[in-house]
Amino acid sequence: MIPARSIDPLQLRILVIDDDNEVRLSLQTVLETLGYLTATAATGEEGLETLARDSYDLVICDLRLPGISGMEVLKQSGSAAPLILMTAYGNQDIATQAVHAGAFDYISKPINPDDLIFTLRKFEEFERLKRENTALRASLSDKYSFKNIIAQSESFKSIFETVKRLSQFNTTVMITGESGTGKELLARAIHESSARRGKGFIAINCGAIPEQLMESELFGHRKGAFTDASRDKKGLFEEADGGTLFLDEVGELPLHLQVKLLRALQEHSIRRVGDEQMIPIDVRVVSATLRNLEADVENGRFREDLLYRLNVVSIHLPPLRERKEDIPVLVDHFIQKHSKRLGIPAKKVPVDVMQLLLEYEWRGNARELENCMERALVLSQSNEIESEALPEAVLRSHKRRIHGVVKTTVIDNDNLSIKQRAAALEIDLIQRALAKTGGNRTHAAKILEISHRALLYKLKEYGLSGSDPDLK
Template sequence: MKTNILVVDDDKGHLSMLGTILGGWGYDTDSAMDGGEAVSAVKERPYDAVLMDVRMAKVSGIEALEEIKAYNPAIPVLIMTAYSSVDAAVEAMKLGAYDYLTKPLNFDELKLTLERALEHKRLSEENRHLKEAVSAGQSLAGIIGTSPAMRAVVEMVKVVAPTEATVLITGESGTGKELVARAIHANSVRKKQRLVTINCAALSETLLESELFGHEKGAFTGADKRRDGRFMQANKGTIFLDEIGEISMPMQAKLLRAVQEREIQRVGSDSVQSVDVRILAATNRDLKAEVEAGRFREDLYYRLHVMALKLPALREREDDVPLLANFFLKRFAEKNRKAVKGFTPLAMDMLIHHAWPGNVRELENTIERAIILSMGEYITEKELPPALVRHYEQDAPAETGNGHLGGQPLEDVQKLAILATLEQTGGNKSEAAKILDITRTTLNNKLKKYGM
């Protein structure tokens, strides 16, 4: 879809000329002869930008600007003015104009300013969408992600959370299985009651039985009083059985009764107690394969597998890496009192193209480490783990046109770096120069040299 620009000028010749030039740059244009027409046009059609003269006979550009920004504050408005009317341009900037250009127009400057305004609008919209995504994710107890794979997870959580169904959450280590369990509980009818979690892999069989079901006084050495187990602690609420695939076959038989009948028996007791709990379980194992191998009870598997929710590995949703990285950056920058604003383009490219065998947990640890090591406003490749950087550099020569810069002329690499950095900063040259570690004058010289 082409970008739509509204050009406003009461000089027919100038209006026609601008329409021709912008059309040659690939833009669709509409024209208006005064500010009143411009306001009406903006209300009728969603333009990507407005290029408008200040001085017009009927309704001035200043008046039109005020109405346009009141109707749609997000639309960038570029003001054109003669040298003698710079004061009007300054007033326009105060009223929300994106930038101003002096007549006679420098068309290279016009092109660059227009591209920057459109990119700024795009980044603003993207930022708004990301904030909405983060907000939506946090409403589901912190689930963050806009990739198709994570949207599917969020939709499944919304479906299963209000029910009483037992849910089996699977996925590699570090993918956020406990986070999803918390999201399910937080959006269930039991959310005002307790969510009790237990890592089944962290305890021996004897201790696990006592932890799950409780014990009577004297049931074993050290049992000096009767104690409720996790199932009873979770009564009326939810119990989350993490690493369920690690428990022994004898323990699986004892757990089956609790899952199937919602009945438990304390260690050392002859009586049975009923409990009202919702059961969530998680594992990084393929339980179906474990059943076929004789290491997991089939009847318990099907009791747990009422609803299944598989979490994708981070390498399967690399679109979420920037969102997650910036989320962790903000958290750890505040925690460590560091004024870190973001990532350099190269550092972010390294994060995006890493395989992340440890998934989100590994990414979180990587960002926390980078924040602690950082001495500047932006995370660079110097703060990333050496192994991550080595893998990136080894892969780079084999990749061309996919985000890596290897195998290209130095001048092209510099162009790409400058463009990427200007995109990141929304066209702010001072900020871009700081990230690139060059002066603003050097940046301007390079922009002229490369015809950018």
């Protein structure tokens, strides 16, 4: 299947570099018949000069050239124009290397016109998406990154809107969500975007402090209030005065302290342990919980009046598996963050590795993804994240999937990576063609309207051949 043309071909200028006169001329004729503007060069050096002088949308370059090779042209031309490398059949390794080194694609010689047209249409689609993408990026600017929270999903976009609206008020906020979804990060963002940002943000995990210390921790104590109280001590409410107090795992608070917390919220003042005097406090309380507090209210573990006080506004953070479009941006963010911290260059994520990351369930949400990327950065030896560097669990879950009936391909509408989407599209079409033909590659190639050889290349490139029982 040859994708439909999507850009006016006259807009695209192609430079052909080949030392063989005949190839150069026939390629030029085909390209011009297809409606492209062309120029030619007989050597790599001449090609680079032409590229330095004029701008081209695409370079089609032979691998073997008399002076510098096609690979060298690829390296030296840098980002001047995308490049398609022509390699002799059997040079799969070099072709793959070229793609890893940044070539747009490769075609094998002798050139099959169908393959050429397919590749050019794919390039046009890339070009179109790239232009759209550039326009979109410019209009999005920083919209999806809010106080260190990175997201691309609609659900987070509306959460950010809520936080912005909350910024002028002192309402208490309750954040719910599975472990690792970013509850603490959001609590900080609420603080940072409010007028309280200059004052303290104090976080306390109500589940981590022994019950007998909790009251003094929250409200402070007077000297002599209990055996160890050798001097007066401020509690966290006083520490957070003027700022925000984050009560993490608030569902773990014992009932008698729930009463005291409720009173503090109602009266805007607290009493230190062992003291008579009320101390006025101005604190905004943001709390978080993994528990279902409505159910805890039902069974008497949590006070209903306190719940109403705490969740004047409630924000639910959906699990990562329900917003997969956030995975690519988070992956990128964690790679940047940790490569900087470790003092190593950031690594790219190849399409097949991203596919594994998109498929995985991430029960530990963004935290698990962050740990995974940090580890993969350290373990990958090349300048790319290698699939072997991913945790066993991620690889195992992938294997479980591909031994099912059909290997699934995730295409997210919000994922703007041209490379990933085009690859996902190709994988999808190839899988459907193979499913339709019961795995017969010759027939599948016919349906796909590419040569049998090109199909074999693609199967290898995407790791679709070999042991998958459904693909034989």
